[in-house]
Amino acid sequence: MASLEIRVPDNLWDDREKTGSIVLWLYAEGASVKEGDVIAEMLYEKATLELPAPASGTLRIGVEAEVPVALGEVIGTIET
Amino acid sequence: MATDNQTRANMYRTMVRSRHLDDRLTEQYWVGKTPIFAFGNGPLPGELHTSHGQEPVAAGLCSVLRPEDAMTAAHRPHHLAVARGVDLKRMAAELFGKKAGLSGGRGGHMHIYDAAVNFSSSGIIAEGLGPAAGMALARRMQGQPGIAVGVIGDAAANQGAFHEVLNLIGIYKLPVVIVIEDNKWGVTTHKSASTAIERNSDRAAGYGLVGEFVAGNDADLIREACLRAVERARSGGGGTLLEIETARLQGHFMGDPSAYITDDRKAYQVDPIPRYREKLIAEGVLSEEQAQQIESEEQALVNEAIAFALDAPYPEPEEALEHVFASH
């Protein structure tokens, strides 16, 4: 089984110095997701942003909601 | 291009019909309200704002509209409703609060709706302008022909909605004509005391629209100006603000003795209907006999409508609860 990292996309917000957070994981640990499904909501300042699954497979949550995260940070994996 | 004789004769007919209706309504209005005046008395209760003197605006404007065009009007709607082709019997019945009325008695004189001719009027100053813009927007979105006309009085040009909607018409380039019936009075306040500039048509420039002022309260001149405005709208040229000088021959509403109209302001108070009649006869559009023929035909038509309305039954009281919502 391969494992693909879920990262906060580099271009999700502008200021590289600032952190955002995960508002909500839309699926539970171990759920099956399809590539492109919105799997998490992220918050950066006043904007709520969507995070799509980078591949189809089983979701493994790495970082819980309401923890500050940086651009490019790994927050989970998809087992394909 | 000059208007053809038939159209001019039709405009005269429309004005005569309007006037007869307003005269008969006035007569009925006073039943039960003398010697002591009370709004709630008589077969035609409430307030009544007749259109005496403003008939040329309706005749000229409606002569250039098509069935698919939408019109919204305000609290003085009778002449516009008549000229637009609203069902006369059902309109009269509505004013008398009868079940056969356009709204089954729920609307009354200020709130005249006839969906069959795309006509509606309502009573809050300037509130019909936004909806007129929306009716034009809808037609464009649906790919349907038709423009919209919103008719207001001059005092309404100081209401917030007027300014907001003119701006919306400007930015969305909507096919709308806003018609101001400039009778110079907002109830008891003369235009010079309420409006910071002399001509509301000058305000059009502030919203990126064409503005035109039409003097004289003459149906022919009014028609020509309306034709320019509707053609601009129909051809994608956007909105126009037409300010049409007219005359409010009576008080603001029935029962208003209008002592505030001082002698120096009475110059405007000239009845346009006999004046137009004279003009048509002088120009050979109508003979004296033809004019009288029109008058007696229209009188009969109006009398028939009033008789229908007087005879028609009232709605059952419980019907007051109906037609709040379309679905439950």
Next chain:
Amino acid sequence: MSNQTNTAADNPGVGDDSSQKGGARIMTCARAQREALEWEMTNDQRVFMLGEDVYGMGGVFGTADGLGAKFGKERILDTPISETGFIGMAAGAAIAGMRPVIELAYIDFIGVCYNALVNYAAKTRYMSGGQLNVPMVLITGTGGGYNNAAQHSQCLHATIAHMPGIKVVCPTNAYDAKGMMHQAIRDDDFVVYMMHKGAAGVGWMGPTVKTTLAEVPSEDYTVPFGKVRVYREGTDVTIVGVGLSVHHALEAADQLAKDGISAEVVDLRSLVPLDREGIMASVAKTGRLIVADEDYMSYGVSGEVIASVVERDPTVLKAPAKRVCVPDVPIPYSRALEQFILPLTGRIAEAARSLF
């Protein structure tokens, strides 16, 4: 975290914790609302949206996120700050056969468009004797608790619900949010759809209120108006709530359970039409009534709920009914002041305990 129970057949259960284990998708109210709007705009060309910053920003709750790019400026209209103008315009478009969805960011702004809503849109069907109808939806944000002070924190449930001719709904979970949005757009009448900012699930209001989340089917469905949702069954006291207060009531119910008091939590979710029978059924069972409403207390929804019971049968009440609302004061800015006046969990629980 409370369990959410199924109710009657037309109120499918909002998912509880266990449903997520099956791999089901949960959503926030705001995203669920958007999903319905997107579906309707895709499948019904009459539907269009207008409001301030809806194209450029997707609206205050992201209700139109991505819709501008998908449907274009012709169907997602950014408006100038002209509420009276564009709401009147939307009403006219609705009368002429379109289905506009208007965003009025905060219900507090009703002051600048009150006439267009209550005298024009609400009354046109009636005044025309049924000739015309106004199938438009006004979506709006309500509520405080984030220090935005008196003019940006109101609920005004009563102000809107009071006017004949307007249907009013306040969904509090993502399942209802989507279903009621579908229903609102498909409804032939003027609907005001009120979403408490704290229930919407936008991150900038603080941590997501978990009980607002729900499993949301990806296909379209409607939730009918006019029925309460019983979030939690109980036997000793009924707590009727509107908007975010429902979720405070759920927390209060957890606390009360520790005191041996079994509270039933009922979400009105539909103010017009109001489910008076549903309210009565619950109060007749428990005999005690608390109403939690983040609107001002006097002359409001809370009084209406109590009147609904007392008019039918006052003898069902074993104790006086109580209202837990914002007192009749403008909503203050300073945190300590604002927290004092809001109908939060502690006040609701205390009110319930006082009935025993």
